[in-house]
Amino acid sequence: MNQAPSADPAHSHGDTHGHAFSRRSYLLGFLLSVVLTAIPFWLVMTGRFDATTTAIVIVGLAFVQILVHTYFFLHVNTHAEGGWTLMAYLFAAVIALIMIAGSLWIMYHLNANMMPMSVEPGT
Amino acid sequence: MKSRGAERPEEGFRPIHMPRNTGAGVILSAIAMVLGFAMIWYIWWLAALSAVGLLVVSIAHTFNYNRDYFIPADEVTRTEDARTRLLAAGGTA
Amino acid sequence: MSTTALIDDPKVNPTFYLAEKDHHDHGHEATGGGTILGFWIYLMSDALIFATLFATYGVLSTNFAGGPTPHEIFELPLVALNTAILLVSSITYGFAMIAMQEGRLGGVRLWLVATGLLGAAFVGIELYEFGNLIAEGATPQRSAFLSAFFTLVATHGLHVSFGILWIGVMLVQLAQRGLHVENQRRLMCLSMFWHFLDVVWIGVFTFVYLLGVLR
Numbered sequence: 001m002n003q004a005p006s007a008d009p010a011h012s013h014g015d016t017h018g019h020a021f022s023r024r025s026y027l028l029g030f031l032l033s034v035v036l037t038a039i040p041f042w043l044v045m046t047g048r049f050d051a052t053t054t055a056i057v058i059v060g061l062a063f064v065q066i067l068v069h070t071y072f073f074l075h076v077n078t079h080a081e082g083g084w085t086l087m088a089y090l091f092a093a094v095i096a097l098i099m100i101a102g103s104l105w106i107m108y109h110l111n112a113n114m115m116p117m118s119v120e121p122g123t
Numbered sequence: 124m125k126s127r128g129a130e131r132p133e134e135g136f137r138p139i140h141m142p143r144n145t146g147a148g149v150i151l152s153a154i155a156m157v158l159g160f161a162m163i164w165y166i167w168w169l170a171a172l173s174a175v176g177l178l179v180v181s182i183a184h185t186f187n188y189n190r191d192y193f194i195p196a197d198e199v200t201r202t203e204d205a206r207t208r209l210l211a212a213g214g215t216a
Numbered sequence: 217m218s219t220t221a222l223i224d225d226p227k228v229n230p231t232f233y234l235a236e237k238d239h240h241d242h243g244h245e246a247t248g249g250g251t252i253l254g255f256w257i258y259l260m261s262d263a264l265i266f267a268t269l270f271a272t273y274g275v276l277s278t279n280f281a282g283g284p285t286p287h288e289i290f291e292l293p294l295v296a297l298n299t300a301i302l303l304v305s306s307i308t309y310g311f312a313m314i315a316m317q318e319g320r321l322g323g324v325r326l327w328l329v330a331t332g333l334l335g336a337a338f339v340g341i342e343l344y345e346f347g348n349l350i351a352e353g354a355t356p357q358r359s360a361f362l363s364a365f366f367t368l369v370a371t372h373g374l375h376v377s378f379g380i381l382w383i384g385v386m387l388v389q390l391a392q393r394g395l396h397v398e399n400q401r402r403l404m405c406l407s408m409f410w411h412f413l414d415v416v417w418i419g420v421f422t423f424v425y426l427l428g429v430l431r
Contacts, residue, residue, distance in 0.1 A: 021317055026310035033303055037421075041296050044426045051430045058430075062422035066415055073306055073411040081253040088253075092260035096267035103271035182385055188398055 021075070029072025036065040133207055136200045138193040147184040151177060255405040259412050262375075266416050269371055273364040273424065278431070281359035286428030289354050291345070295425045298341050299417065302376075305334035306414045313407050321394050324403070325387060331410065332383040335376050342373045365424065372420060375413055382406055 040058035043049065049057070070076045076085050154176045161169035308330040315323030346366070349355070356366040386406060389399055 021310070021313050023311075023314055026307060026314070030303070030307045030310075033306075037299055037303065037418075040422065040426055041292065041299075044429055045292055055427060055430055058422055058426050062418050065418050069306075069411060069415045069418065073310065073414070074408060081256070084253055085256055088257050088260050092263050095264055096270075099264070099267045100271045100274060104274050107275040178381075182381075185385060185402075186389070188393070188396070 025072055029068055032068045032072070033065055036061050036068065133203065134200075136196050136203060138196050139199060140191060140193055142191050143189060145184070145187070145190075147180065151180055154180060251401050252404060252408075255408060259408055262412070263416075266368075266371070266419070269364075269368040270419060270423065273368045276360040276364040277424075277428065279360035281361075283359040283362065284352070284354045285361075286425075286431065289349055289352065290425050290429055292425065292429060294341060294345060295421055298338055299421050301334050301338045301341070302414050302417050305331045305338070306411055308334060309407055309410050313403065316395060316400060316403055319395060321390065324395070325390055328383050328387055328390075332380050332387075335380045335383070339373055339377055339380070342369070346370070368424065369420060372413065372416055375409075375416075379406070379410055379413060382409070 040061055043054050043058060048054070070089070076089055078086055080086065154173050158170055158173040158177065161167070161173060308327050312324050312327035312331065315321075315327060349362075354362055356363050383406065386399070386402060389402070393399055
């Protein structure tokens with residue numbers, strides 16, 4: 001993300017001078033996000049592929065875009081706050097994954113196991 | 124600390140960074156309690172009022188920039204020197 | 217700067233205080249203290265709130281109770297517009313941070329206003345969408361799917377609204393104190409908050425709107 005300092009001593013476009021934020025980094029993140037957003041919307045609105053393939057692709061692209069946002073906009077890397085930013089982020093991600101996957105798994109099984117039976121047991 | 128051989132320093136004290144007192148936390152907690160009570164008992168006008176109150180008090184508190192101060196190094200030194208003299212005189216006081 | 221009267225070797229004389237970095241701050245780096253990390257940890261807890269709302273939505277997303285289904289009520293062009301607005305608002309806030317870094321107060325205020333206006337447009341469009349849904353009978357009480365939908369999306373919208381309020385307060389405080397180091401710290405926190413909301417929205421438009429229409 002850091003580029004070599006330019007000859008002009010004043011801040012120029014994209015020049016970081018060791019600072020965290022650079023114009024170039026934000027614009028790159030923005031362009032990537034635009035592409036990663038446009039593709040899913042286009043895929044769903046035109047119905048180019050079948051539902052399952054489309055679903056997998058858009059979910060995959062969503063995770064990629066989340067990573068793009070995390071790196072380019074939120075500046076999460078191994079150095080921020082001595083690595084603790086990344087650590088907290090990964091921990092929250094693990095908990096969130098457990099919550100979401102766990103809920104879906106449990107409730108799916110619950111629904112399946114409590115399905116009304118066509119023949120009463122014991123008759 | 125003593126078991127690892129630490130000794131009480133007698134020199135080289137630096138200013139101590141201290142927060143200023145503020146009632147913001149207690150006041151916000153009280154308003155939040157009112158909000159909780161109002162939500163439980165469906166007292167909507169009180170819930171709205173206390174919710175707005177939380178916002179107003181929080182935002183007003185952000186306008187207070189005078190949040191901290193430093194105890195100057197010489198004051199720390201004077202206080203510690205007094206303790207040094209006390210320890211020297213009374214032993215284990 | 218350690219104590220001068222005693223031996224410096226930490227094995228012989230262990231020190232038990234944390235040396236403050238204040239004297240080494242450049243002045244335009246608002247990273248003093250633990251505020252940034254502290255706010256980030258709060259943001260992670262906020263992420264967990266959204267995780268539970270996503271989990272709830274995931275469980276209830278097909279419980280239509282004979283009522284409206286996603287296909288019938290979601291207008292993807294409107295959602296695409298809202299997504300674009302929020303994404304652009306992220307870049308405008310990025311420009312505000314660059315201006316802050318370069319010490320340009322006017323630039324900071326300009327880009328903050330731009331971000332706030334885009335955020336207001338986002339919330340406005342979302343309220344319009346909700347109004348339409350409720351008018352059609354697709355109320356939060358109609359079905360579990362709709363309850364979960366409204367809770368998740370409205371919680372996000374409420375967060376954006378608080379962000380807009382925060383932008384307003386920052387504009388006042390910038391007018392009062394300029395790029396004071398405390399204001400810079402607050403702008404960094406708001407930056408994390410605002411980008412975080414865009415990350416959550418990625419989840420919303422993908423898992424709620426796009427997958428809903430695909431089903």
